[in-house]
Amino acid sequence: MSLDKKEHIIDVAIELFAEKGFEGTSIRELAAKADVNLAMVNYYFGSKDKLFEAMVEYKVSFMRGKIEELEKDKSLSELEKMDKIVEGYVERFLSHPEFHKVLQQEMLVSPREEMHKRVMGIFKQNTENITHIIERGIRKKVFKKVDPQLTFATLIGTINQVLMSKSLCNILTGKDEKFNPYTDEHFKKRIINHLKQILHDHLLLH
Template sequence: MSLTEKVDKRAHILTVAEGLFAEHGFDGTSVRDIAQLANVNLAMISYYFGSKEKLLEALIEDRAGYTLGILEELSKNQTLTPWEKIDRFVDFYVEKILNNFRFHCIITQQYNATRSPEIKELLINIKLRNLEQIKQVIADGQKKKVFRKVDVELTMASVFGTMNHITNSKALYCRLMKIDDTDDASYRKKIAPRLKTHLKQMMRAHLDIKNEE
């Protein structure tokens, strides 16, 4: 098997595992389930990852690497204003989480589970790394006298807390918005624009230097 084939096979296993974790949960998915759907043998999964926990770690790192690349590119972009960067951060995260909200819920569960300190530590490091890019954008906006001085850490907690609540309380918001909770596409279509608009308005009210007391 060539290097390209190995990379493709590994990526295929991760994609299959992601779908199964999202549909059945981490505990509800076995390595055998992943092997069968990916059309590989158990030995191959063991060769690439070693265990189901290590497979999840690899999946998190793989998806996190993509996210970090997007955030770094956006943070360093000199053609965008601080407000445009904030808007794009909001758009990116809302789309990212809502398009993968079942998997996002699995990650949240793993973060809150004490049985896997390695995965929890991995998630913390990834979150810190990603949030640093957003902090840099806010700091740049403050330097340019566009944003007022705020508690940056709690500002980000407000934004991500809102997104987490929307994704982790899907049944509640489907009831409030009269959406069929079995229809993921309808939920995303209705909640995404409202969530983006709300978060952008919230950030403007909170960050705009014109609102400084």
């Protein structure tokens, strides 16, 4: 049960799911692209659905825990925490753009009940953690009385919007068709600056 092969299949699956969606990707195609036997996918993962679950499980482990730690950190102000969160999110989303596209699809459509709940759970956790930070900032009178939930929606929504599609992103930012925004350091900074700026403007009393 070569772990490498499993990982390889998952990587190819992410690519294909991001490009064509879960339903639009056939196991045949996946096996061909991953250069493994057609029966391997079912042999390793049990079914196409379970491959999806394994994929989420495998990738999600990379992106957990960061925010929880942040929240507990007493040495940082709420604004500094928000800045860290912006940096962390942008960093993470842009370094796994395809996986996040798959997750976005999973949020949009949800025939896989269990998986949906799973992803929802993670999202809920993040929502709560970040709204708590904002609420504390409000209580401490360093933040204005904003709408914490929708402020989080703005943060995550802006990144998702950019992440939605490479060509959409290039239209948005006026770049050339072939430009890959997700690997561009300048672009990453541009997003981080924008998000920090807009959150500062929105949150801070002046």
